[in-house]
Amino acid sequence: MSDIFQSSQPIYQQLAERMKRQIIRGELSPGDKLPSVRETGLDVSVNPNTVQRTYRELESMQIVETRRGQGTFVTEDQSVLDSLREEMKIKAISDFVREMQEMGYSDDEIQNGLTNYLHEKGETNA
Amino acid sequence: MITLKDVTKRYGTKKALDQVNLELTPGKLIGLVGENGSGKSTTLKLIAGLNHPTKGEIKVNGEKVNRKIARSVSYLSELDEYYRFFTVKQSIAFYASQFEDFDEEKAYEILKFMKLNPYDKLKYLSKGNRGRLKIVLSLSRHVPVILMDEPLSGLDPMVRNSIVRGLISFIDLEKQLVLITTHEIRELENVLDEVIAIKDGSVIGHHNVEQLREEKHTNIVDWMTDIYE
Structure with missing residues (x-):
């Protein structure tokens, strides 16, 4: 099942x-x-x-x-689809941020961490 | 629509059902759950007109239940009741001869879905395939009410899965009401509209399953564990 x-x-x-x-x-x-x-x-x-x-x-x-x-x-209706895409993005981000904050990370740590992660991931993918 | 009003059933001195009140509406798949001996099968037999209540009244679509209710009720027994020397095809023909509303075309469609061979003799069918055939026979009737007593019991997970898929595919939820007794709640968790719990002959809970999830954040198994304690 x-x-x-x-x-x-x-x-x-x-x-x-x-x-x-x-x-x-x-x-x-x-x-x-x-x-x-x-x-x-x-x-x-x-x-x-x-x-x-x-x-x-x-x-x-x-x-x-x-x-x-x-x-x-x-x-x-493209405007409906655009706002759906936006809404789902905000939801995913807010889930992620809430989890990080629950574990005690500061906003700066979250932001830097995300930037670094995307940067490194970008390099390995390249 | 099925209504039970103050229904009590005694077998000798033992009360199998004690003042049960139920109202079941069409277009739903309803699970009747509870321990062995709690009164599940008795409830089904009374609705099917195979047994009479000691007290109280049962109606199906406004009609008081007696033996003739078999015209509007398809009943799948927990037992294997069939002629062992029949082939699958002969069993279908037999059912078609007994019930005016039996749809042979639908029967063969479900047969194909269940991957059964029409020329196999019943006595050589595996237990799983006998379980599947019972589903074919009970779902092929155009009736407002289908009662199934333990259709998943004692069958392996693959067979249980194919039966659940058969229910999803072939029940006409715009017209039919299906009442299933079962122990295999996990299998049916996502396909039941409503669940009724019965204990020692009394109904101890009756809920819309999605509402249970939405309001109480619980599933059927946890809810049952809760109310049974």
Whole structure:
């Protein structure tokens, strides 16, 4: 059985996060049709009702849109996708910063540490 | 819609169910959990009309339950009840002859999904494949209510997984209500809409599973451990 979800948090939210990431990574492009509720349910071993709720959640954020009789599609509205990308970035950064601060690192240490890390990583990749 | 109103069931002097009240709505996959002997199977048999309550009333879609309720209820027994000399194909034909709403086309679709061979004789099927065949037979009916008594019990993880996938694929959640008794909660954790815990014949909890996660930050297994203590 898949362990992609934590069972102590709502699955519909976790699935929504997962799909947002797929959109940002480009695995799902603007205008792409999402798999049916049942296909997605089967793919991640989750109740189709839960998947339906995820699709509704994403729809209320205007990230996807449902066209009657055709299915659910990733939005082609670039401004929505841009703000999604921004929002996910800020969320990842704030998680990282909170963890560092919890361990007692100062803002300078965090900033320098990140700069150095990216610099070294850039060199090894080059 | 299934309603149980003040339902008590006695076997001799033993109370199997004690004043149980339940209201189950369509379009959901509902798990009935509890220890052996807690009253899970009795609940299913009463809803299926295979047994009568000592007191109280059970209705399925407004209709008072008796033997004839089999028309709107598909019941999967915990036991292996079938004709051993039948082939898989003959079993499907037999079910089709017994139930007007049995959809043979759907049966063969599920059969294919479960990778069963229609020409195998039942007596030579492995336990896992017999478990799969029972799923084929109970999900192929167009009925508002499907009851499954321990469909995962005693089967290996691969078979359990294929049965869970079968449920996701072939239950019509727009129309059907599925009530499953199980010990294999982890397997069903992500596919149940609601969970009902039963202990010594009484319902001790009934929750929407996502709500349990959202409001109490807990999963079914931890919740059960909690309320059972």
